[in-house]
Each structure stands twice: as C-alpha cells, then as structure tokens.
Amino acid sequence: MLAALERKGISRRDFLKFCGVIGAVLAVPAEGIGRIAEALASVRRPSVVWLEFQDCAGCSESFLRASRPTAAEIVLDVLSVDYHETIMAAAGRQAEEAKEAAIKTGGHLVIVEGSIPTKENGLYCCVGGRTAMELLSEAAKGAAAIIAVGSCASFGGLAAAKPDPTGAVGVRDLVKGVPVINLPGCPVNAVNITATVVHYLTYASLPKLDEYGRPLFAYGKRVHDNCERRAHFDAGQFVEAWGDEGHRKGWCLYKMGCKGPECYSNCPTVRWNEGTNWPVGAGHGCIGCTQPGFWDAMTPFYRRLPNVPGFSVESGADKIGIGLAAAAAAGVVTHVVGTAVRRNKAKAEENKDNS
Amino acid sequence: MPKIVIDPVTRIEGHLRVEAEVSGGKIGEAWSSGTMFRGIETILKGRDPRDAWVFTQRICGVCTTVHAITSVRAVEDALGVQIPPNARMIRNIIEAIQYVQDHVIHFYHLHALDWVDIVSALDADPDKTSRLAQSVSDWPKSSATYFKGIKERVAAFVKSGQLGPFANAYWGHPAYKLPPEADLMAVAHYLEALEWQREVIKAHAILGGKNPHLQTYLVGGMAGAADPNSQAALNADSIANLKGLFAKAKEFVDKVYLPDVLAVAPFYLEWAGIGEGLGNFLSYGDFPLTDTRDNDNPGNLFLPRGVILNRDLGKVHPVDQEKINEYVTHSWYSYQDDGKPMHPWQGETKPKYTGPNPPYESLDTKGKYSWLKAPRYDDKAVEVGPLARMLVAYASGHERVKYWVDAALSKLGVGPAALFSTLGRTAARCIETVVMAEQLIPWTDELAVNLGKGDLRIHEQKHWEPSTWPAEAEGWGWTEAPRGALGHWIRIKNGQIENYQCIVPTTWNASPRDAGGQPGAYEAALKGTEVADPDKPLEILRTIHSFDPCIACAVHLLEPGRRKQ
Numbered sequence: 063m064l065a066a067l068e069r070k071g072i073s074r075r076d077f078l079k080f081c082g083v084i085g086a087v088l089a090v091p092a093e094g095i096g097r098i099a100e101a102l103a104s105v106r107r108p109s110v111v112w113l114e115f116q117d118c119a120g121c122s123e124s125f126l127r128a129s130r131p132t133a134a135e136i137v138l139d140v141l142s143v144d145y146h147e148t149i150m151a152a153a154g155r156q157a158e159e160a161k162e163a164a165i166k167t168g169g170h171l172v173i174v175e176g177s178i179p180t181k182e183n184g185l186y187c188c189v190g191g192r193t194a195m196e197l198l199s200e201a202a203k204g205a206a207a208i209i210a211v212g213s214c215a216s217f218g219g220l221a222a223a224k225p226d227p228t229g230a231v232g233v234r235d236l237v238k239g240v241p242v243i244n245l246p247g248c249p250v251n252a253v254n255i256t257a258t259v260v261h262y263l264t265y266a267s268l269p270k271l272d273e274y275g276r277p278l279f280a281y282g283k284r285v286h287d288n289c290e291r292r293a294h295f296d297a298g299q300f301v302e303a304w305g306d307e308g309h310r311k312g313w314c315l316y317k318m319g320c321k322g323p324e325c326y327s328n329c330p331t332v333r334w335n336e337g338t339n340w341p342v343g344a345g346h347g348c349i350g351c352t353q354p355g356f357w358d359a360m361t362p363f364y365r366r367l368p369n370v371p372g373f374s375v376e377s378g379a380d381k382i383g384i385g386l387a388a389a390a391a392a393g394v395v396t397h398v399v400g401t402a403v404r405r406n407k408a409k410a411e412e413n414k415d416n417s
Numbered sequence: 418m419p420k421i422v423i424d425p426v427t428r429i430e431g432h433l434r435v436e437a438e439v440s441g442g443k444i445g446e447a448w449s450s451g452t453m454f455r456g457i458e459t460i461l462k463g464r465d466p467r468d469a470w471v472f473t474q475r476i477c478g479v480c481t482t483v484h485a486i487t488s489v490r491a492v493e494d495a496l497g498v499q500i501p502p503n504a505r506m507i508r509n510i511i512e513a514i515q516y517v518q519d520h521v522i523h524f525y526h527l528h529a530l531d532w533v534d535i536v537s538a539l540d541a542d543p544d545k546t547s548r549l550a551q552s553v554s555d556w557p558k559s560s561a562t563y564f565k566g567i568k569e570r571v572a573a574f575v576k577s578g579q580l581g582p583f584a585n586a587y588w589g590h591p592a593y594k595l596p597p598e599a600d601l602m603a604v605a606h607y608l609e610a611l612e613w614q615r616e617v618i619k620a621h622a623i624l625g626g627k628n629p630h631l632q633t634y635l636v637g638g639m640a641g642a643a644d645p646n647s648q649a650a651l652n653a654d655s656i657a658n659l660k661g662l663f664a665k666a667k668e669f670v671d672k673v674y675l676p677d678v679l680a681v682a683p684f685y686l687e688w689a690g691i692g693e694g695l696g697n698f699l700s701y702g703d704f705p706l707t708d709t710r711d712n713d714n715p716g717n718l719f720l721p722r723g724v725i726l727n728r729d730l731g732k733v734h735p736v737d738q739e740k741i742n743e744y745v746t747h748s749w750y751s752y753q754d755d756g757k758p759m760h761p762w763q764g765e766t767k768p769k770y771t772g773p774n775p776p777y778e779s780l781d782t783k784g785k786y787s788w789l790k791a792p793r794y795d796d797k798a799v800e801v802g803p804l805a806r807m808l809v810a811y812a813s814g815h816e817r818v819k820y821w822v823d824a825a826l827s828k829l830g831v832g833p834a835a836l837f838s839t840l841g842r843t844a845a846r847c848i849e850t851v852v853m854a855e856q857l858i859p860w861t862d863e864l865a866v867n868l869g870k871g872d873l874r875i876h877e878q879k880h881w882e883p884s885t886w887p888a889e890a891e892g893w894g895w896t897e898a899p900r901g902a903l904g905h906w907i908r909i910k911n912g913q914i915e916n917y918q919c920i921v922p923t924t925w926n927a928s929p930r931d932a933g934g935q936p937g938a939y940e941a942a943l944k945g946t947e948v949a950d951p952d953k954p955l956e957i958l959r960t961i962h963s964f965d966p967c968i969a970c971a972v973h974l975l976e977p978g979r980r981k982q
Binding site for chain 1: 422423424425426427428429430431432434452453454455456457459460464465467468471472475476477478479481522526527530535574577579581582583584585586587611614615618619621622623624625626627628629630631632633635637638640641642643644647648649650768770772774775776777778873874875876878881952953954958969
C-alpha cells in the first residue's frame with residue numbers, strides 16, 4: 063500500500079493525517095482510522111459519474127478546493143472520475159462515450175450537481191440533445207448510490223425558488239430504487255463530500271441520514287449550537303448595525319438576520335477552505351443554505367428570525383440581558399412563530415394573499 | 418452539408434452546444450447555443466433588493482463573487498450610495514485575487530489540454546525537461562528528479578487503465594505540436610496549479626468567510642468588520658495572512674504561468690492568425706481607485722472603460738450603457754416584435770421554446786436556436802473579456818498593460834495584429850493576470866494604512882433601511898468579471914425588486930445571431946478555421962476555450978418590465 067501511495071507522490075504521514083481528519087469528520091473512534099486507510103489504498107477505484115444540470119458549477123469548484131491538499135489529491139486518485147463536464151478532457155461524442163462506458167459497468171457512484179427541470183418535459187436543460195431527466199434516469203440504473211451535492215440537487219435550490227419557472231426539483235423527487243444521499247449547502251462543503259465517499263468505501267455502507275436524507279455526521283447539529291458567537295447570544299450582546307462596536311468585537315449576528323438558530327450544518331466546526339474561516343466568522347449571518355426550502359424559507363436574509371424556540375435562555379433576544387435589545391428590535395419583529403415548518407406554512411399563506 | 422456537433426462542450430462552465438458546417442476542411446458557418454436556463458430574474462421579482470446579491474451570486478460558482486459586486490453596485494446606484502473607502506478596497510482585493518486564481522485555473526485546467534498532449538508526456542526525457550524548465554524560469558520545482566517523479570506518477574496512472582477525466586480525449590491528434598518535454602512540464606504545472614489555487618483563494622475565506630460564494634457583501638459596503646485591536650475582525654494578523662497568500666499568488670504567476678505561456682506560444686504561432694472574430698471590443702472598466710460615484714472620470718478605474726471598433730487601436734470610444742440592447746430573433750423568447758432589440762430597462766420577454774423535441778440530433782439554426790439572447794452595443798456585435806480589457810487599456814495608454822503587452826509581443830516576435838486571435842486572447846488573459854497580481858500587495862497595504870489611520874467604517878448605513886428609500890428608483894451595476902463586461906439593471910418600487918436584468922460576458926461572446934444576421938463572437942471567430950479531423954474537432958475547442966465560456970451566467974430569463982420613464 064505504501065509503495066502505491068508513494069508512487070502517487072503521497073507520504074504515509076500525509077495519508078494517515080488525512081485519514082485522521084476524515085475520521086474526525088465522521089466521528090469514528092481512533093481504532094477505525096486504520097480501516098479507513100486500508101479501504102482507501104485498495105485496488106480498483108470506483109467509477110464516478112458527475113452530472114451537472116441546473117447548476118452554477120459552485121459545487122464542482124468547492125470540490126476542487128477540497129481541504130488538505132494532499133488529501134484531495136488522494137481523493138482524485140482514490141476515485142475514477144469518468145465523467146465530469148467541467149474538468150474532463152474529452153468533449154462531445156467522446157465525452158458521452160466515456161460516460162456510457164462507466165454506466166455500463168455498473169456499481170458506479172453518481173454525483174449530481176444542480177436541480178432538474180421537469181416542466182415542459184424537461185426541455186429547460188439538455189445535454190447532448192437529451193433532457194436532464196432522461197440523463198439522470200439513465201445514469202441511475204445500476205448505480206451503487208447517488209450523492210446529491212448542494213442545495214439544488216438536494217432540494218431544488220435556487221431554480222426552485224418562487225415562482226419556480228422551470229419546475230426544478232431535487233434528485234429524490236425523481237429517482238427511486240437507488241439510495242440517494244443529500245449533501246445540501248450552497249455550495250456543498252468539500253469536506254462533506256470527501257467524508258461521505260470515504261464512509262462508503264470504508265464500510266461498504268452509507269452513513270446514517272436524517273429525515274431529509276442528510277448524513278447525521280455533518281447535519282446533525284444546528285449552526286447556532288456550535289457557533290463561536292453563541293456566548294454573545296446568551297449574554298445578550300448583539301450587533302445592531304454593520305461595522306458597529308459589537309460587530310467589530312464579534313458579537314452575535316442574530317438581529318442582523320442570522321439563520322443559525324434554524325439551520326443544521328457543521329459549518330462552524332469544519333469551517334471552509336481548510337478551516338480558514340466561515341461566513342459567521344467573517345461577520346455575515348448564516349443564510350440557512352442547508353435547509354429544505356432554502357431559498358424561500360430563509361428570505362429575507364436581513365430580517366431576524368421572529369422567535370427562536372428551544373432553551374429557556376433563548377426565550378427571545380428582547381428579554382435577555384441588556385434592555386436596549388428590545389427597543390432596537392421592536393420595529394422588525396413579526397407575529398409569525400418560529401419553527402421552519404410553521405414559517406413555511408405562513409409563507410404559503412402569504413403567497414396566496416399576494417396572488 | 419453535414420454538421421459537426423459538439424455537445425457537451427466540456428471544460429467550461431455550463432451547457433454549451435456548438436454546431437458547425439465544414440466544407441473543404443474549413444468551417445463555413447458556426448452556431449453557438451446555450452441549452453439550459455433557470456429564470457433567476459423572474460425569481461428575484463418582488464424580493465428585497467438587499468437580498469439580490471445572494472441570489473445573483475449563484476448565477477455562477479466559478480468566478481464566484483462578480484455577480485455579487487455587480488448586484489450591490491446596481492442597488493447602490495439606484496439609491497445613490499457612496500460606500501466607505503475600506504469597502505471599496507476590500508472589494509477590489511477580493512476581485513483582483515479572483516482574476517488571478519480564475520485565470521490560472523482557466524489556463525491549466527480548462528484550456529491547456531487543447532495544446533498539451535498528456536499521453537505524449539510519457540515520452541519525455543526528465544533531464545531535458547528540467548533543462549527546458551530552467552531555461553524559462555527560476556521556479557525551484559524544476560529538477561530532473563522532480564520531473565522523473567511526475568512522469569512516473571503519470572505512467573502509473575495510465576497503467577491503471579482508469580484514465581478518469583483524461584479518458585477518450587484527442588490524444589495523438591496531429592494538431593498537438595509540443596515536444597514531449599514541454600508536455601511533461603505542463604502536466605507538472607497542471608498538478609501544481611491545482612494545489613496553488615486552493616491555497617491562494619483562502620484570501621476569499623479570510624475576507625468573505627468562504628469560497629466559492631463568499632458571504633460578505635452588503636448593499637452599502639461589506640460585512641467583514643475591521644479593527645486592528647479585535648480578535649474577531651480584520652486585523653494585523655489577517656493582513657499578514659493575506660500578504661503571504663498574495664506573495665505566493667504572484668510568484669506562481671511570474672515564475673510558472675507567464676513563462677509557460679511564452680514557452681508554449683512559439684509552437685502554436687499560426688494561432689496568432691486564427692480565431693479573430695468580430696474586431697469590436699467592449700470594456701466597462703473596473704477597480705475604482707477613488708471614493709467617488711463618478712466612475713467615468715478618467716483615472717478613476719484601474720482598468721479603463723471603453724469601446725474599440727474595427728480593430729482601430731487609435732481610438733477608444735466612451736461607453737454609454739443606454740446604447741446596449743438585446744435581440745431575441747434567434748433566441749427561445751418572444752418580443753412583441755422579434756425584429757427589434759430592447760434595452761434591459763425596457764425588457765419585455767416571454768420564454769418560448771421552439772426548438773426540436775429532445776432527444777434531438779441538430780438544432781434549427783435558421784430559426785431560434787439558443788437560450789442566450791443577442792446583446793449588441795450601438796447595434797454592433799462586440800467581444801468582451803481579457804482581450805477587450807487589455808486592448809482598451811493598451812489603447813488608453815495604461816502603463817503596466819502597455820509594458821507587458823509590448824514585452825510579450827516582442828518576445829514572440831509578432832505585431833499588435835497578433836492580439837486579434839485565439840492565441841492573442843490566451844496571451845491577453847495571462848498578461849492581465851500578471852498586471853493584477855502586481856496590485857494585490859500594494860492594495861492590501863493601502864487597506865492596512867487606512868485602517869491604521871483609525872478609519873474602521875465598512876458600511877454606509879444611511880440607506881440600509883428600506884424606509885429611507887424613494888418609492889421608485891432604478892440603477893445600473895457594472896463590473897469586469899474575469900470573462901468580461903458584466904451589467905445588472907434594477908428597478909425598485911416600494912422597497913421591492915420590480916424588475917431585474919443581467920447581461921453577462923458570455924451572453925455577449927456566445928450570443929446567437931441578431932435580426933440583421935450578425936453572428937456573436939464565438940460564431941464569428943470559428944468561421945474559416947481549418948479542421949483536420951471532423952470527428953475530433955480540437956481546433957473548435959481551442960478557439961471556444963480561448964473565450965473561457967460561462968454558460969450558466971449567459972442564460973437568463975428576463976421578466977416583462979416597465980418602460981423607462
């Protein structure tokens with residue numbers, strides 16, 4: 063195994079470090095790391111067919127930024143990415159043939175980026191003269207699993223936002239009979255792709271998912287619960303205006319519209335770009351991009367969530383600590399209650415009113 | 418006449434189809450078609466204008482950020498907002514490193530394989546490769562041992578029989594002309610660039626939380642607080658980190674990218690006479706250097722604004738956004754009168770697909786054949802992008818651009834006419850990268866100095882609340898995305914978006930024909946190109962890739978809007 067890795071220009075130390083990092087993301091015990099290493103260094107690389115539909119290539123770009131450089135190199139070497147329009151050398155007919163060969167063998171992983179339009183028989187997205195719907199169904203046949211990367215492939219995402227001009231949907235709405243894992247986010251965090259693939263290769267099974275098809279290892283906790291600004295929320299210290307003293311001191315962004323209390327994601331812990339930073343760290347509230355119904359459920363972005371339920375300490379920023387909070391927020395609070403489901407319902411009613 | 422069809426055109430962003438008629442080994446007519454759309458402008462209608470940048474940023478995840486800048490500028494234009502100096506500087510830095518990173522990715526990962534035969538690298542002599550590399554640059558990774566390692570790595574990869582993204586390409590095509598040693602050098606730099614781009618773009622994470630899709634823009638400024646004395650804001654440590662990354666960015670551009678382009682170009686000099694296209698060029702200019710809303714003032718923009726017509730570098734015409742119109746004569750939309758163009762503020766558009774039912778073999782190129790509209794400037798088809806920017810800057814007397822363009826032309830032994838070509842486009846992109854990489858550290862120092870003076874403002878604040886806005890307003894936002902001139906037009910009514918429209922670089926370049934039959938830049942550039950093997954149309958890929966297509970950006974749906982008052 064070591065010799066094979068060294069041929070790939072990867073030291074044993076780098077490799078084990080990578081396995082450790084992925085192990086940590088997956089929350090496997092230390093003794094499991096060896097098993098990850100063993101699985102990754104083994105024989106034939108699984109074929110991956112990466113399909114792009116109504117996408118912006120942001121998830122592909124995110125994948126190219128995969129953290130821990132040598133590790134990303136391993137992942138490229140661990141998998142055989144046989145079809146990926148943004149990076150593959152072949153074009154046109156030759157590209158299609160490469161895909162057909164991969165699908166024919168079977169047992170491949172399909173990664174889907176972008177939503178799939180369903181209105182007008184799907185003609186809003188064609189590749190090689192065929193619709194995204196047809197291409198997805200073809201690639202899904204015989205696939206070991208499908209990984210929907212990003213919010214578009216998971217839940218319809220941007221194209222599905224009101225009024226959803228093209229009838230955009232996520233993979234789970236179309237594909238039955240093949241396991242589908244959702245890795246939402248806008249874009250997906252590369253760490254979560256890597257970890258999902260590693261989990262699959264190591265345990266020959268898929269990670270445990272929540273009700274929305276998201277792996278618990280990455281989407282099991284709220285952004286709010288691990289946020290570095292959480293202590294300021296609890297202390298009633300809130301940013302009141304962009305660039306004010308509280309903003310400069312890293313206080314809580316809840317009143318500036320942060321959706322962290324209603325968003326499930328590991329952003330605060332794994333962060334982005336090799337752990338360099340994350341949006342809340344850079345001073346902007348969470349926009350809730352890993353939740354079903356993003357975008358409509360999370361906009362307007364700069365209006366605070368009406369009421370944050372849960373612990374007694376969260377009974378409402380207005381009542382906490384400094385009395386100033388109440389006065390500043392008064393004009394913005396709405397009557398709508400806090401859970402995503404109920405808010406969506408309210409949203410639907412609001413839409414009805416507008417129509 | 419049989420058509421060559423390339424669909425998908427790969428190593429681009431989005432879904433592009435090219436059809437071309439070949440006769441006597443040469444392309445006669447060519448058609449470019451965008452085959453996907455999402456309808457983002459429709460989705461924006463009725464929403465909070467301060468949210469628009471988050472939506473429009475997702476038009477593209479490749480040069481991610483340029484739509485965000487353009488969007489906030491459009492709203493700021495409508496509301497008359499002057500952002501504080503720190504916000505201007507931070508936006509410039511974010512955009513400049515985007516240019517540098519994106520252009521390098523384009524060259525190595527999207528374009529180089531049109532010129533570099535990876536399989537031929539297996540025949541290279543690592544000693545000779547090392548001598549070649551050392552003759553063009555003092556980049557440290559140039560030893561024979563290093564190249565021997567790369568060669569073995571490629572050999573092991575090929576031997577595995579699983580070529581992954583490199584399978585089934587045009588390897589061995591007679592149009593590949595590099596000696597194996599140059600191929601091996603390029604393969605090594607392909608891999609190095611993959612590592613490098615991940616590293617240098619951490620600057621976006623420092624300033625904007627993450628990349629892609631940084632989360633830091635605000636109408637009126639930026640969300641990244643700045644305070645040299647805070648642990649939770651942009652401080653001396655962040656500045657030092659940025660400067661470290663920018664030094665790394667510049668070193669790679671100077672010692673790898675530029676030498677590689679200059680080393681490869683002599684083998685492909687005939688491409689300085691191929692792929693010319695329209696001869697008309699448009700640049701909105703970018704990188705404001707002063708804190709004023711008067712961007713047309715000469716010297717206010719680091720890269721100048723202007724139009725060049727009929728290859729005449731002797732005259733730079735001023736840009737008037739009112740002269741921009743879009744046709745739908747050959748696009749899957751309908752106007753009341755398909756023969757007449759409309760300004761984006763007067764957009765009247767209904768999507769109407771009239772193409773063949775999928776699955777289809779070819780499009781009806783006599784009728785409508787693309788989801789892209791056909792934008793025109795003063796009724797002329799124009800090219801946008803790095804070549805347009807460098808030509809406008811060169812003709813405007815931009816000192817650094819002039820220096821580097823002249824140096825490159827002299828090194829290759831060609832005249833300025835060589836710029837109007839596929840090779841010229843690729844060279845202009847590289848020159849621009851060099852010029853922008855030079856600005857990163859000085860601009861970061863400028864920001865540090867301003868913070869040091871105690872100016873910590875990052876947001877204008879005065880116009881943040883919609884209650885302060887007029888009942889109706891309209892604005893134009895502009896930027897120069899890495900791929901070219903990008904404009905957003907917005908109409909705001911009662912605090913909501915009434916109408917929102919984008920004309921993006923690739924809509925200009927990849928546009929279908931207009932009512933007068935004028936082709937877009939891709940279509941014009943392909944005309945007359947010799948194709949050695951119609952089954953492997955490498956030559957078409959070379960010219961199309963030289964534009965760096967971004968089709969998700971280019972395809973959008975305009976919403977019926979009010980006529981401008």
